[in-house]
Amino acid sequence: MPILGLPPSLYPKYPAHFDIEKVIRPNILSLHPYRCARDDYSEGILLDANENAFGHSIPSSQSQSEDAVEKELEHTLNLDLHRYPSPTHDPIKARIAELRGLPGVEYIFLGVGSDEVIDLLMRVCVAPGEEKILTTPPTYGMYAVCAQVNDVGVVKVPLELSGENGEGGNSGRFSVRLEEVEQAIRADPSIKLVFFCSPGNPTGTLIPLSTIRALLEFAEFNGIVVVDEAYIDFAGENASAAALVKEYANLCVLQTLSKSFGLAAIRLGIAIAHPALIQILMNTKAPYNISTPTAMLALSALSPTALSSMRNKVSSAISQRRVLLSSLSEFKDLGAAIGTNDANFVVVPVLEKSGSGQPDSVRAQKVYKALAEEEGVVIRYRGNELGCEGCLRITVGTEEENRTVVAKLREVLAKL
Incomplete structure (x- = not known):
């Protein structure tokens, strides 16, 4: 069944084993999208909507x-x-395409935050009660939440924790167990989406492009690999999987204006994918999902001057990340930061008071609550995540904020 609205010249050609019409749910392929007033005309005396x-x-x-x-x-x-706002917002898409080195707006979809895109991908690809997604915990919690909302099963292949060093000499690198992911796919053909978070939340670890490419080439998986890159601008040059989208039709890269652009409040998420998948998402989304105020702010944020400012602030965050890691490494009550610290946060385990060197989730939770309720410093307890026992996640703040959190953390640890 052809994809409505997609020119035949834009149908996927690579990888050869991938057939997008077998990935998309039949009811979505046959869907005739709602035609809104602004699909036809947007100027003149508008008495149509x-x-x-x-x-x-x-x-x-x-x-x-x-x-x-x-x-x-x-x-x-x-x-x-x-x-009503534009249903397409092509000027925003054009600036994103230029920023990420993509051929044109047909490779870009805009959502109400990345969460809308995650939910939409599940709705168009995964049959409720029958099919599944695969995740690699510890990872972003919304994958599991959206799966439950959509009555979709979740197969989990935990990340592997090794002792390699990350930035600042910290140990504990997480990596994808590619062979186990492939084995899970072989064992369960109902898996339609694989979610990689890169850099990971909560691990802050970047997944190598070679790993992503290997799964895209895996001939026994006729599904879509989703790479969530909310923190990608903090990971350095040439880290993004967006460069692979021009080659692979079975890849969807998620990005956002919430993190490096500092615009969490406007809720603008981005999907970068082959035009065939983008057309499916466009056919399925709500007619006017991106508001006019959000669109105007996003367009301004993608201007040359604003992009220069964004890069300067990212550079400042990376510099302060090093400072924060260095300061935390001096604490005898904290273990080495986990992950490779490629995002705008760091994750450190709180150790047992006894000096055993073992992470202590109970103590970590007490530290988290004391910082928030007694010292006015709010960080995040992540000790319930797989592989993150006793861990606290600290967003990289300004120089003054980092000094404060380090000082208050020292005071609280001395008491607890």
Whole structure:
């Protein structure tokens, strides 16, 4: 069954074993997407979408009303908020395509955060109650949440923890057990999606492109490899799997403006994939999923000046990551940071007070609560994650924030 809206010239050709029509659920392939008013025309006297032609009702800063908004909001209020937004946002996609070295907008999908894309991929690819996804814990928790919401099974192949060194001389590198992933796929043909988080959350570990490429070439898997790259800009040059999308039709790379761009509040996620999969996602999504204010902020964030600012701030975060790791390595009550520290956070185990050198999840949780409730320093307890016993996750802050968290952590550990 052909993919509605996809030109025949854009059908996948590589890898040879991959047939996208066998990956997508039949009801999705046959879906005739909702046609919204802005699919046809977006200029002129617009009386086609049952919008409120009289405009929004929020008082402006010039209004005499005591409810008048601040002057700073005037620009947002002038964005034709009474009109539905674009269903495609091609100008944003064009800037993302240029940033990531992709041929054009047909390789880009925009979602309400990466979470919408994760959920949508499961809905279009995995049959509820029948088929499964594969994850590699410890990993991002929303994969399992979305799977449960969609009545999708989860096969887990834990990451392997070795003793290799990461940045700052810290031990404990996590890596994908590729042979075990392939073995799981052979054993269970119902697996349709494989989720890799790279750099990983909570491990901060980057998955080598060679590992991703090997699974993409694995002829016994006619599914899609999803690489979640929320933290990719903190991992250095040439780390992203987005470069492989032009070659492999069975790859979907997730990115976001939440982390390196510092725009978590606007909820803009990105899927980078072959045009065939992008067309399927476009056919299935809600008609106007990205709001006009979000779109305007995203477009500004992708301007040359803003991109330069983003790179400078990423560089500052990486520098402060080194400082934070160095400071934490001096604590006798903390173990070496786990992972390779390729994201904007670090993860360290709290050790038993006895000096045994063993991680202590009970103590770690007490430290986490004391920092938040007594010292006003909020970090994250991750001790319940596989391979993260006794661990606390600390986001890399500003120089002042890092000094504060180190000082407060020292005080709390001395008491507990």
